[in-house]
Amino acid sequence: MTNETTIAVTSDVELVGRAKKGNLDAFEALANRYEQRVYSLALRMLRQEQDAEDVTQQTFLSAMENLKGFRGEASFSTWVLRIASHAALKVIRKRKGLDTVSLEEATEEEDSYGSIPHPEYIADWRQSPEELVRKNEIQRLLEDALAKLDEKHRLVFLLRDVEGLSVKEAAEALGLSEGNTKVRLLRARLQLREELTRTLGDPERRVVRTHRDH
């Protein structure tokens, strides 16, 4: 019998091992650990609750089915988030009526660094991210700023910075060139920085560029 207190402190690796041997409690414990993260990622990508729930369910069902093949090269969390992002991208492609891999828009010009807007509102933040993360009010601000990004920028940011894929992996998942992925990532990072700094920046420590050298 597995009791709940021991399962709470059991490592992912151990739980995966037990689940592979046929222990459902171990698998459910893994789901308990990562279902919020998977759901959050899916909802951030899809912006639609029903779709996010479906993706969460598909993700864990698929993880269950493929568990035997999971060799532990990556951590369980990385593996499961990767399954989730692929499932979410599938939904996005379906919405767009695309059956191809690429989310590159045919009419889109290759993004270039030259067209990237320069930072405008520059100021040190009043609080550290650690202090901010503990506050619930901050989540509203974060999600609003994220929602303002174009989908193409948002997806790159989520895969690379939130989920921790490499630029190469994110490019592959999205069917984009690495170059384009990098430019989109930079745009996303700069735009989010701009939005957040307008609220979180300390107006008294606002920095104004004294010279325009570009």
Place this chain on the structure above:
Amino acid sequence: MKCAELLATLNEYVDGTVDPAICEVFEKHMAGCNPCQVVVDNIRKTITLYRDGRPYQLPVECRQRLHSALRERWKETHLTGGPAPA
């Protein structure tokens, strides 16, 4: 290096994948340019905030549906496999 050029290598610098020679030039620029220094710091904090936040709660009913779906599938795939080892 100018501020505009710094922007173009910002990703690599923040991700720690920048070429060492460029890294040196980058840091030299930052040492003499407060705005760029603050922008880099803001971006690092932005990424941390998004990475560490848990923005959404999986609704309780969704969670229940998820777990019953898992149990159901588990039964389908494990019944024929004989009893699980203790």
